[in-house]
Amino acid sequence: MGEVIFWVIWALVAVSAMVVAFSKNLVYSVFSLLATFIGVAGIYIFLNADFLAVTQIVIYVGGILVLLVFGIMLTNRIVVAKITQSSLQRTTGLVVVGAIFLVLVLTLLNQTWPLATSAAEFDSTVNNIGELLFGDYLILFEVASVLLLGALIGAATLARKEL
Amino acid sequence: MDLTQLALSLKYFIPEMVLTGFIVVAILYDLFLKPETSHRVGFVAIAGLVVTLGMLYQQQGIPATGIFANMFALDGFATFFKWVVAIGAALAIWMSLDTKELENRRVGEYHILILILVLGMFLLVSATHIISIYLSLEMVSIMSYLLAGYLKENSRSNEASVKYVIYGAFSSGIMLYGLSLLYGLTGTGYISEIQAQLVLGQVSPVMLVLVTVLLLAGFGYKISAVPFHFWTPDVYEGAPTPITAFLSVAPKAAGFAVLIRFFNVALSQGDPNTPSWLALPGLDWPMIIAVLSAITMTVGNVLAIQQNNIKRLLAYSSIAHAGYMLMGVVVADQTGIAAILYYAGVYMLMNLGAFFVAIQIKNIYNTETIADYAGLGFKAPWIGIAMAVFLFALTGLPPTAGFVAKFYLFRALVQFGDGFLWLAMFGLLNGVVSLFYYMRILKAMYFDKMEIPEKLTAVPLHFNVLMFILVVPLLVGWMFGDPLSIWAAEAVQFFF
Numbered sequence: 001m002g003e004v005i006f007w008v009i010w011a012l013v014a015v016s017a018m019v020v021a022f023s024k025n026l027v028y029s030v031f032s033l034l035a036t037f038i039g040v041a042g043i044y045i046f047l048n049a050d051f052l053a054v055t056q057i058v059i060y061v062g063g064i065l066v067l068l069v070f071g072i073m074l075t076n077r078i079v080v081a082k083i084t085q086s087s088l089q090r091t092t093g094l095v096v097v098g099a100i101f102l103v104l105v106l107t108l109l110n111q112t113w114p115l116a117t118s119a120a121e122f123d124s125t126v127n128n129i130g131e132l133l134f135g136d137y138l139i140l141f142e143v144a145s146v147l148l149l150g151a152l153i154g155a156a157t158l159a160r161k162e163l
Numbered sequence: 164m165d166l167t168q169l170a171l172s173l174k175y176f177i178p179e180m181v182l183t184g185f186i187v188v189a190i191l192y193d194l195f196l197k198p199e200t201s202h203r204v205g206f207v208a209i210a211g212l213v214v215t216l217g218m219l220y221q222q223q224g225i226p227a228t229g230i231f232a233n234m235f236a237l238d239g240f241a242t243f244f245k246w247v248v249a250i251g252a253a254l255a256i257w258m259s260l261d262t263k264e265l266e267n268r269r270v271g272e273y274h275i276l277i278l279i280l281v282l283g284m285f286l287l288v289s290a291t292h293i294i295s296i297y298l299s300l301e302m303v304s305i306m307s308y309l310l311a312g313y314l315k316e317n318s319r320s321n322e323a324s325v326k327y328v329i330y331g332a333f334s335s336g337i338m339l340y341g342l343s344l345l346y347g348l349t350g351t352g353y354i355s356e357i358q359a360q361l362v363l364g365q366v367s368p369v370m371l372v373l374v375t376v377l378l379l380a381g382f383g384y385k386i387s388a389v390p391f392h393f394w395t396p397d398v399y400e401g402a403p404t405p406i407t408a409f410l411s412v413a414p415k416a417a418g419f420a421v422l423i424r425f426f427n428v429a430l431s432q433g434d435p436n437t438p439s440w441l442a443l444p445g446l447d448w449p450m451i452i453a454v455l456s457a458i459t460m461t462v463g464n465v466l467a468i469q470q471n472n473i474k475r476l477l478a479y480s481s482i483a484h485a486g487y488m489l490m491g492v493v494v495a496d497q498t499g500i501a502a503i504l505y506y507a508g509v510y511m512l513m514n515l516g517a518f519f520v521a522i523q524i525k526n527i528y529n530t531e532t533i534a535d536y537a538g539l540g541f542k543a544p545w546i547g548i549a550m551a552v553f554l555f556a557l558t559g560l561p562p563t564a565g566f567v568a569k570f571y572l573f574r575a576l577v578q579f580g581d582g583f584l585w586l587a588m589f590g591l592l593n594g595v596v597s598l599f600y601y602m603r604i605l606k607a608m609y610f611d612k613m614e615i616p617e618k619l620t621a622v623p624l625h626f627n628v629l630m631f632i633l634v635v636p637l638l639v640g641w642m643f644g645d646p647l648s649i650w651a652a653e654a655v656q657f658f659f
Contacts (some may be wrong), residue, residue, distance in 0.1 A: 107370045114350050138169055139231035140298055143286060146183060147302045150279035153190070153272050154309035162198065163268035163315065 013039035172230035178218040185211025193271030201271040208274040212253040227658040236658035241289035243654035244420040255409035280306035288420035293352045311402040323401025330394040338381025354429040368445035385418030389459040399478035408518030416507045460486025464596040502571035504651035509568040513556040516633040537611035554601040567641040
């Protein structure tokens with residue numbers, strides 16, 4: 001049963017991601033992005049990463065995607081605008097991308113990956129993440145705050161009217 | 164993790180904390196200033212950098228140590244690059260104070276963003292965990308995007324910023340994929356523990372090569388190595404010139420620092436502080452870097468020949484210089500890394516200098532085209548002489564420090580043995596090509612006939628002082644026992 005659900009989610013992510021990339025209508029792209037994000041959250045749940053799954057939904061679906069939808073709805077005539085994805089040098093691109101894909105698949109299959117020793121009980125990861133964030137990774141938490149401060153200042157600078 | 168343990172690390176983190184303090188002070192001070200006086204934030208920024216350098220000086224003699232649960236390292240290697248970055252930033256802010264491009268606009272945020280960029284580079288050069296590497300790399304990148312697009316009404320500047328963002332997002336995404344593979348393979352984020360896992364030999368060589376190439380996309384983008392260089396000319400042309408000057412030296416040096424640290428620690432075997440250190444078996448990354456180096460310097464030099472805009476020309480020349488510095492990474496032993504450190508220091512002065520001349524000529528004559536430089540050698544003699552020194556140094560001609568810097572790089576490569584002699588030959592040939600286009604600027608300045616354009620403004624006195632500060636070390640710095648090279652040799656010391 002679990003396996004079936006996994007493959008359903010997997011297909012959902014793959015198909016919706018392709019729609020995002022290949023759709024000629026921006027609105028279709030944005031709404032299939034919704035399916036991609038939710039599918040990825042499902043994969044996180046399969047990995048027992050409950051906190052990550054919730055974060056994925058709250059931040060990507062709840063925040064970023066809504067922002068994107070608003071951006072599109074509020075922009076004049078963007079729905080009618082045709083996006084071109086006709087790319088130049090298709091053959092060369094296909095060869096290069098195909099080669100990279102082949103190497104990736106072959107190496108991923110041939111590599112023996114270190115596996116987690118116990119795949120047993122579900123245990124909430126929230127406590128561990130909290131302890132790590134305010135323990136080993138405390139400094140990175142603080143650095144991220146300076147980074148966000150800089151991004152905020154920069155965004156305000158770019159957005160304000162005067163020079 | 165014991166919190167007292169983390170608190171003990173704070174005493175090794177004073178320069179960064181002082182810098183953060185000055186960032187906050189600068190933000191608050193900016194609130195009280197009108198647009199016309201907002202350049203005063205620059206004085207706070209320079210003061211902050213000077214105090215930070217003082218704090219760095221006070222860290223001398225501390226043995227290499229990991230801080231904050233080994234997320235960052237305090238070692239001679241990181242400290243050297245912090246000096247380069249902080250001095251470069253102070254000089255770039257100085258250049259910004261009287262630049263026409265930044266006139267009549269609020270520049271408070273400009274200086275604040277530079278300070279945050281410096282903090283990001285301080286962290287980047289000392290990062291020893293894949294998350295701290297990635298976070299500080301993004302900090303550097305995002306601040307660079309914002310600064311490149313600071314001239315909002317200028318479509319070139321907009322283009323620079325957008326191109327920078329798109330290339331940057333793409334290459335850091337690729338690098339992130341590589342890091343995630345590495346984490347999956349080794350189960351640890353600490354680069355020294357990654358080495359411990361990889362030397363066990365359970366990872367297939369193809370996989371290692373793949374990971375290396377993915378990582379090089381991120382690091383190569385920061386140092387603008389071919390084939391990740393496409394953003395460089397457009398960004399350098401569109402960004403405000405002091406920012407171009409700064410981006411061409413400081414983030415590049417920081418990118419080299421993280422590249423060297425990562426490759427020498429994670430993708431090697433043995434302690435990088437000892438001569439018995441070797442690249443990982445099955446992963447011939449010195450050869451990958453050697454090929455990258457040869458291509459990078461050739462592409463940079465050949466494409467520079469046909470440039471007519473001084474900023475674009477210097478952009479391609481900076482690509483070529485990344486190629487020269489990669490020669491040192493190929494050797495990656497004590498002499499090779501010391502040569503890169505020395506080169507980074509000298510390159511900071513000579514490249515900032517060349518851009519500074521471009522800023523001055525833009526200020527005085529409002530042109531960036533090399534053909535318009537005709538006769539400037541006589542019209543503005545001091546600028547002409549200074550430009551000659553910078554260009555001689557960039558070419559690597561004696562009697563400038565640029566020659567000594569190139570000499571150390573080639574010496575490291577030749578001493579290493581016959582394996583990379585071909586690369587040294589490549590480097591020499593490239594030097595000849597670069598001579599051609601650097602001298603083209605000098606030819607325009609001294610030998611081309613022209614009708615002399617009107618001076619738009621006089622050169623402010625403090626700019627002459629700055630020019631002096633940039634020229635003199637290049638001319639005499641390598642004499643008197645060459646203190647920089649002694650320092651560079653001592654600074655090759657990694658936390659492991």
